[in-house]
Amino acid sequence: MKTGPSGRVYTEAIVHSPPEQFAADAPYQLAIVDLDTGGRMTVRVLGKEQEDRVRIGDQVVFVEDKDGVAYYRKQ
Amino acid sequence: MGCIIAIPKPRHAETCGRIVNLDILTYMRPVAIIGIGKTAFGAFPDRDLRSLAVEAVEHALSDANVSAATVQAFYLGNFAGPAFVGQNHLAPYVGAATGFDGIPCTRLEDACASGGSAFFHAWMSVAAGMYDLVVAAGVEKMTSQSTPRVTEILAGAGDMAGEGRAGATFPALFAMIARRHMYQYGTTREQLAAVSVKNHANGAKNPLAHMRKVITLEQAMAGKPIAEPLTVYDCSLISDGAAAVVIVPLEQAARHTSRYARVKAVAQTSDRVALDSKSDITEFPAVKSAGQKAYAMAGIGPENIDVAELHDCFTIAEVIASEDLGFVAKGQGGPFAAAGCTAINGRIPINTSGGLKAKGHPVGATGVGQLCDVVLQLRGDAGERQVPRHRIGLTQNLGGSGATCVVTILEAA
Numbered sequence: 330m331k332t333g334p335s336g337r338v339y340t341e342a343i344v345h346s347p348p349e350q351f352a353a354d355a356p357y358q359l360a361i362v363d364l365d366t367g368g369r370m371t372v373r374v375l376g377k378e379q380e381d382r383v384r385i386g387d388q389v390v391f392v393e394d395k396d397g398v399a400y401y402r403k404q
Numbered sequence: 405m406g407c408i409i410a411i412p413k414p415r416h417a418e419t420c421g422r423i424v425n426l427d428i429l430t431y432m433r434p435v436a437i438i439g440i441g442k443t444a445f446g447a448f449p450d451r452d453l454r455s456l457a458v459e460a461v462e463h464a465l466s467d468a469n470v471s472a473a474t475v476q477a478f479y480l481g482n483f484a485g486p487a488f489v490g491q492n493h494l495a496p497y498v499g500a501a502t503g504f505d506g507i508p509c510t511r512l513e514d515a516c517a518s519g520g521s522a523f524f525h526a527w528m529s530v531a532a533g534m535y536d537l538v539v540a541a542g543v544e545k546m547t548s549q550s551t552p553r554v555t556e557i558l559a560g561a562g563d564m565a566g567e568g569r570a571g572a573t574f575p576a577l578f579a580m581i582a583r584r585h586m587y588q589y590g591t592t593r594e595q596l597a598a599v600s601v602k603n604h605a606n607g608a609k610n611p612l613a614h615m616r617k618v619i620t621l622e623q624a625m626a627g628k629p630i631a632e633p634l635t636v637y638d639c640s641l642i643s644d645g646a647a648a649v650v651i652v653p654l655e656q657a658a659r660h661t662s663r664y665a666r667v668k669a670v671a672q673t674s675d676r677v678a679l680d681s682k683s684d685i686t687e688f689p690a691v692k693s694a695g696q697k698a699y700a701m702a703g704i705g706p707e708n709i710d711v712a713e714l715h716d717c718f719t720i721a722e723v724i725a726s727e728d729l730g731f732v733a734k735g736q737g738g739p740f741a742a743a744g745c746t747a748i749n750g751r752i753p754i755n756t757s758g759g760l761k762a763k764g765h766p767v768g769a770t771g772v773g774q775l776c777d778v779v780l781q782l783r784g785d786a787g788e789r790q791v792p793r794h795r796i797g798l799t800q801n802l803g804g805s806g807a808t809c810v811v812t813i814l815e816a817a
Binding site: 340347354357369370371398 | 550551552553555556559566567569570571572573575576577579580581583584587628629630631632633634678679680681685
């Protein structure tokens, strides 16, 4: 699956108990995004503050790809 | 001049756009479970994987009144022995220690449905006429690893090239499922907590359960978040444990015991592994099709089930399974549980053992453990948690976020 420039949040969750390799990132928000270019993808939501969090239906835009993880933020 | 051969038209049942050929049942032998055996589920620092599996198998053989030397094949469900304890080649490793004598010993891995898959394949081997006495078991030894490491190993049941790379854990995948179910159907945190309260109450009555602690709705609501919206009270336990069953052709069952259970149906199905590859994550197509196949094989419907063990790896999974298996309409699983319809004295008692939430979830053992728990109910041996009507029971064992499902329907002798 390729990242797209923008999409809409299909669902989301905030991970408090991470796998070993992402221990430093927690808590982090994951979202499954319906990309405007088509297809659905599991991504990270950038930011840790309450105002950074996304909800179902929110529009998000692509920020960067870091170590193979696609980051999006609320539009 | 060609000759015309009349081929009898097979009886078909439509299930989810797929076809079940019921005629296959006329060629396959009916099968019965004649023995069940379980270890307690829990954290056992002084026990290794092999000793747990051997204990469960020995209990099952003794319950069936048969000796290890008469067993003709062994199927062992295990998810991640190599990662959890550094041991591979597990089926002969356990089999030889049990006293099996040169027979085929095979491990099956289908994530948390490994035990169900071991049973499905064991059943096939007896139903097909290959063997007359077979053991299906499951085992997992998880507690020797730290929680972050266990979380990482379990995440391997998802798609590690996609969701896993983004940081999805299993609690996170089911949290995303719960969030969507809440959005589409209005399911609430209270309704999920009610599932946890009910399973804890049942587990407190089960001497083999990992957690024998009654909790209140307030406690369940105030749990530490694991993956929002799920808290620690929505998540099953990290456990050590093993379970085993002995199966034979139905016509031979009474030779061994009067306490057998007939296997009316068993169906294993599959779906895509990645959650983001599914169109609607509020239902599991593999659960729906396994349920429909099993009901068609058994010639019954959900209204005929007296007691069920469903795969509550997370509270939302029990809610969705109760919908996918037809116990309640789509989207209504939350209110159904909150109203007490799934309690021991409810309309359809679900997880009288305490479920994965309270009984514990040694993942490879779970599918076989569910069978043991339902057979106990069918025999009327479930003690304090015995359901009033106990002629027909169902188990549903789920792998990953719905990529494998095994549904079994059992009937009391």
